[in-house]
Amino acid sequence: MSRRIRVRTSPVAAVAAALALTLALSGCVPWFLPQESPSTSTPTGEQVGDALDPFYSQVLRWKDCGDGLQCTTATAPLDWTEPGAGDIDLALVRHPAIGGKRVGSLLVNPGGPGGSGYDFVKDSLDYATDKKLQAGFDIVGFDPRGVGRSTAVACYEPAQMDEYLYGLTAAPRGTDAWIQELETAAADFGSACAENTGALLGHVDTESAARDLDLLRAVLGDKKLNYLGYSYGTFLGATYAELFPDKVGRLALDGALDPSTSNFDVTRVQAQGFESALRAYLADCLSSSKCPFTGTVDQAMNTIGALLASVDASPIAAKDGRKLGSNALLTAIIYPLYQATAWTYLSDMFESVMAGEADYAFQFADQYNGRNKDGTYADNSTEAFMAINCVDYAYNDDPATMRAQAAEIEAAAPTIGRYMTFGDIGCANWPHAFTGERREIRAEGAAPILVVGTTNDPATPYVWAKNLAAQLDSGHLVTYEGEGHTAYNKSNDCVNNVVDDYLLSGKVPASDPRC
Structure with missing residues (x-):
C-alpha cells in the first residue's frame, strides 16, 4: 500500500512540457507610458524605511541567457519582520516586450505551490502567455522563495x-x-x-512570498503590479492584493483557490x-x-x-x-x-x-x-x-x-x-507550525481584479473561483464552460480576449461573459 498522494493545485508547466498540450467592456485610462526594455532596472524609489531601503533600491542587471531571454537575481530579506537577519536570492528570467509599445513588466506564477516561474517562462513561454501579451509586456518569470533557482528548500x-x-x-x-x-x-x-x-524553512509562507512580489515590482521599476497567476498563483496574487491594495495594477487570477478554505476542504473538494x-x-x-x-x-x-x-x-x-x-x-x-x-x-x-x-x-x-x-x-x-x-x-x-x-x-x-x-x-508535526489564519481576502481599495474559473476544473474547482471573485471587493469573474485546469491561453478566444484586454488596456467585463 503506497503512501498518500499529494495533489498539487498546478503542475501546469510540467503538463506543457511533458505532454505538449496544446462582451460589453468598460474602459479605464491607462496609467503607464510605453517604453523600451532596459538592460538595468530603475527602482521606483519609494519610501520603505531604512531597514528595507537596501532591498527596494537595488538595481537589477539583466544578462543574456539564450533564446531571446534575459536573467538576473534579486535579493530579499530572509525574514520580512527582521530585514537585517539575513537575505535570500530570487531568480528571475524575462522575455522583453517585442511590440515596440511596452506597457511594463508582467510577473507570472504557474502555481504549485513549488512551481518554477523561471522554468515556466524559459521553457513554456507560449503556454504561459500569448503573443499579444508578449508584445506589450516584459514577461517575467520568477522562482518564489524556497523554489528552484531561488534560495531553495532542500x-x-x-x-x-x-x-x-x-x-x-x-x-x-x-x-x-x-x-x-x-x-x-x-x-x-x-x-x-x-x-x-x-x-x-520557517519563512516560505505565502505572505512572505507576496512581500517578495512587491519588492520585485519595485526594483523592476513598476509603480503598480501587473500579474498573471495560475492556480496556487492566484492565492499568491490575492495575498498581494490584501497586503498592498494601493499597488495593484492588473491582476489576472486563473484557476483560483478560495483563501478561506481549510486544508481538509481543499482535499475534499479536489x-x-x-x-x-x-x-x-x-x-x-x-x-x-x-x-x-x-x-x-x-x-x-x-x-x-x-x-x-x-x-x-x-x-x-x-x-x-x-x-x-x-x-x-x-x-x-x-x-x-x-x-x-x-x-x-x-x-x-x-x-x-x-x-x-x-x-x-x-x-x-x-x-x-x-x-x-x-x-x-x-x-x-x-x-x-x-x-x-x-x-x-x-x-x-x-x-x-x-x-x-x-x-x-x-x-x-x-x-x-x-x-x-x-x-x-x-x-x-512539521518543524515550523502554521501561525496565521485562513480567511476571506477582500483587498479593499484595490483596482479591478480578474478571476477566471473553469466549470469542470479538477484541481481548483469552479466554486473556488466564484468564492474568490465574490470575496474581493473589486473581483470580476470570468467563467470558462469546459474541462481542464486553468483556461487562459488553453481554452477559447473568448477567455483569451477578455484576459488580454484587461492586462493590456485595463478593461474589465461589465458582467461574466460565460465563455
Whole structure:
C-alpha cells in the first residue's frame, strides 16, 4: 500500500512540457507610458524605511541567457519582520516586450505551490502567455522563495525521495499501524528539510512570498503590479492584493483557490473535482472506438476502483524494480486529467496497467513529481510544495478526526477519495507550525481584479473561483464552460480576449461573459 498522494493545485508547466498540450467592456485610462526594455532596472524609489531601503533600491542587471531571454537575481530579506537577519536570492528570467509599445513588466506564477516561474517562462513561454501579451509586456518569470533557482528548500537525496514518494507501507490502509508508518515517514522528511534548509524553512509562507512580489515590482521599476497567476498563483496574487491594495495594477487570477478554505476542504473538494474530471474522461472515452473500458460511465468507474484496490493489495513491479501501488497509480491518473487534450494518453496508460504493466503509469507519476529517467529529480518542487503548504494551513493528526474526515472524502469521491485521505499527517508535526489564519481576502481599495474559473476544473474547482471573485471587493469573474485546469491561453478566444484586454488596456467585463 503506497503512501498518500499529494495533489498539487498546478503542475501546469510540467503538463506543457511533458505532454505538449496544446462582451460589453468598460474602459479605464491607462496609467503607464510605453517604453523600451532596459538592460538595468530603475527602482521606483519609494519610501520603505531604512531597514528595507537596501532591498527596494537595488538595481537589477539583466544578462543574456539564450533564446531571446534575459536573467538576473534579486535579493530579499530572509525574514520580512527582521530585514537585517539575513537575505535570500530570487531568480528571475524575462522575455522583453517585442511590440515596440511596452506597457511594463508582467510577473507570472504557474502555481504549485513549488512551481518554477523561471522554468515556466524559459521553457513554456507560449503556454504561459500569448503573443499579444508578449508584445506589450516584459514577461517575467520568477522562482518564489524556497523554489528552484531561488534560495531553495532542500530535503532528500533522490533515493530517499523515491522512497518518500513511491514507498509502500506494510500495514493495511487506515489502521493504527499504517498511520504510525506515515507519521514516521513524515517526521523523517520534516527533520531532513529542517537540517538541509536551515532558517529559510520557517519563512516560505505565502505572505512572505507576496512581500517578495512587491519588492520585485519595485526594483523592476513598476509603480503598480501587473500579474498573471495560475492556480496556487492566484492565492499568491490575492495575498498581494490584501497586503498592498494601493499597488495593484492588473491582476489576472486563473484557476483560483478560495483563501478561506481549510486544508481538509481543499482535499475534499479536489477529490470531488478529480472524480468529476475522471467521469468526464470516461464519457468521452466510451464514445470512441479505442477506449479500454466498456459499459456505462458508472461501470467504468467501478473498474477503475477495482484496479486501484488491486494494486493497493498487490502492487505491480516496474522494469526498474519499483512497485506501482494505489497512490502512485492515482498520481498517474490525475496527471493527464489536468488537461482534456491529454485524455488519449490516459487511455493508453489504463490499458497498460490493466495488462499488468507498470512502466507507463510510472512515466506519468514521474513527470508529475519531476523525476528524471535516471532517478534524479529535475527540481525541488515536491519539497517546496510540502514546505509551503505546511506553513500555510493548519493541520490535525488526531486519528479519530482524520477517520471522520476520511469518511467524508470517500463519500464525496467514492472511487478515488479513499486514496486522498489522512493528508494532515504530512504536516501536523512539521518543524515550523502554521501561525496565521485562513480567511476571506477582500483587498479593499484595490483596482479591478480578474478571476477566471473553469466549470469542470479538477484541481481548483469552479466554486473556488466564484468564492474568490465574490470575496474581493473589486473581483470580476470570468467563467470558462469546459474541462481542464486553468483556461487562459488553453481554452477559447473568448477567455483569451477578455484576459488580454484587461492586462493590456485595463478593461474589465461589465458582467461574466460565460465563455
